[in-house]
Amino acid sequence: MGSTLAQKVWDAHVVRHGGSGEDLLYVDLQLLHEVNTPQAFDALRAAGRTVRRPDLTMGTEDHNTPTLALDRIIADPSGRRQAQLMRENCAQFSIPLHRLGDPGQGIVHVIGPELGLTRPGMTIVCCDSHTTTLGAFGALAFGIGASQVEHVLATQTLRMRRMKSMLVEIPGRLPEGVTAKDLILALIARIGTAGGQGHIIEYRGEAIDALSMEARMTLCNMSVEAGSRAGMIAPDETTFAYLAQRPGMPQGEAWDAEVAYWRTLRSDEDAVFDTTVTLDASTLSPYVSWGTNPAQAVPLDGRVPAPGDFADEAERAAAERALAYMDLRPGTPMKDVGVDTVFLGSCTNGRIEDLRAAAGVLRGRRVADGLHMMIVPGSAQVRRQAVEEGLDRIFAEAGADFRAGAGCSMCAALNEDRLLPGQRAASTNNRNFEGRQGKGSRTHIVSPPVAAATAVAGRLAAPADL
The missing domain is CATH 3.30.499.10 (Aconitase, domain 3)
Structure with a gap:
């Protein structure tokens, strides 16, 4: 029996199989923002631990950031305190941080791809459920809780129970004026907010192939609203063209080798999914x-x-x-x-x-x-x-x-x-x-x-x- 895209990425990151049915997964990248992270750093200090791989960790200020002006003081005292703690914690543990006003600052799920940190085949976690966004690149990306944030900071690993797989097949082309947002709303309206519970969703089909990378991110972003833990799309020429423009990408033969590996990240023809849903894109309208x-x-x-x-x-x-x-x-x-x-x-x-x-x-x-x-x-x-x-x-x-x-x-x-x-x-x-x-x-x-x-x-x- 062949493997799904999610299974391939999962299996490539198993450090140890646990006796309780859980696997210990290696984490390629952890993203942080100012909400839900102070507790994790406090727990690290209480246990006398440090951050194992600061170079595989990146922070940004996004939730509490003022938008009227860059020099505006955060009005809410708790939000202001969260931002201050984020700066202090990242400085103490040598974690790169994009503060308000920095050229690379922004919403964590937006800047990860912009900065070239998100690549096919990676495992990516963040203390935010919409980390599913990054599955658009063929990465296994999902949100985690504060205690899990601490575990990844200390060990660069995470205990996870293997999830079921769902295939969302989307044949046809989206009509003029219909977007990826309409597509995901139509899907959720059909399967419900618990339709993907316990599953990793893989999207594929003619409509998916035609989407830009940004539209794919929109689609995967709202996978969690269908109850799924992650949403994924196999990388293709659209993915490679987007990544080629990102900073820090390998060049020459090294780039060719990366792309050759990324091309293997797709579900095998004989892979079996636990659930399959088909949605004809050509029948959709704005939702x-x-x-x-x-x-x-x-x-x-x-x-x-x-x-x-x-x-x-x-x-x-x-x-x-x-x-x-x-x-x-x-x-x-x-x-x-x-x-x-x-x-x-x-x-x-x-x-x-x-x-x-x-x-x-x-x-x-x-x-x-x-x-x-x-x-x-x-x-x-x-x-x-x-x-x-x-x-x-x-x-x-x-x-x-x-x-x-x-x-x-x-x-x-x-x-x-x-x-x-x-x-x-x-x-x-x-x-x-x-x-x-x-x-x-x-x-x-x-x-x-x-x-x-x-x-x-x-x-x-x-x-x-x-």
Whole structure:
């Protein structure tokens, strides 16, 4: 029997098979941000341990970073303390850190690929569930908890129980105006937020082959919202072309040798998956969430469902609660839903392609009166590139708020960037649970083009509606 892509990467990193069914895996790279890491460093010091491989560890400031100005003081005392501890801990243990204002600073899942740290066949961990993003490169990447962060810091290994495998086959081509964000929302709406639980998802098919690297990152980013531990895509020519432009890549014969190995990182033809899901890309249209989890989503040209539309009792109850929280009436056309704010950013959609897509819609148009559109780049590099390409001028002329700082911003609402109670947003982030973007906030997850069109229309809209 052949091996899946995930099995190949897993097996290449087994240090020791455990008697309890767990494997001890070698970790190629650990990424850190300021949230959830102070406890790990405290535990290291208490045990008298040090960091085994600081050179295989990298930190960044992203969750608590102010976005209005680079020199702005973090307003929240706990966030300010987390940032300070991050700087002190990285300095003490000689870990490279990208602070706010540094050229390489940004959201951890955005800068990893930018800096050339993410490569096919690697095992990558971070104290953040959306580390699944990096599986777009054929890496086995997943989020871990604080105690696991400590274990990796001390040993460069991690105890893990082998997971099941799920194949998501996506034949066909995405229609014009349909993005990777719509694709993953459609998948989650179909299999549910627990559909991938206990699995590593591998995406493949004609639609996947046609996606850019940034679109693949969006897809893998939200794999965790389907309950899976990781999402992966086999590396191909698109991957190699992207990596060839990254800093620190080998050259000449060394590069050729790397690519030759990377080409072996794909599932064998006779590999067996525990679960297989097929989704025809050609049938999809722009999607939008209506409820309080990503599975509660419908096509943008659809209507708000009624609890009675769901056969499962638990789903009916969840729909009733979601409708009450979101203040929506069943049968309402989604395109009739007005919003107060539009947020473009996050580790899901804060890359340069996302900003370009929004700028293409905003060019020559204006944001609706009384609506606030906030655009937060995923990294300092993304912002620099946006300015070089003149996207900042398009945003300014449209009346959008293009922020100076890079970070998680309104996605996590861990700083001033948050909604007020009762405010409704069209947002390109990845989660929409109650209070995600501020206490009492109401979030509709959308793609960058839909976000931009919504900002112009003042209600949920696709570019074709303008």
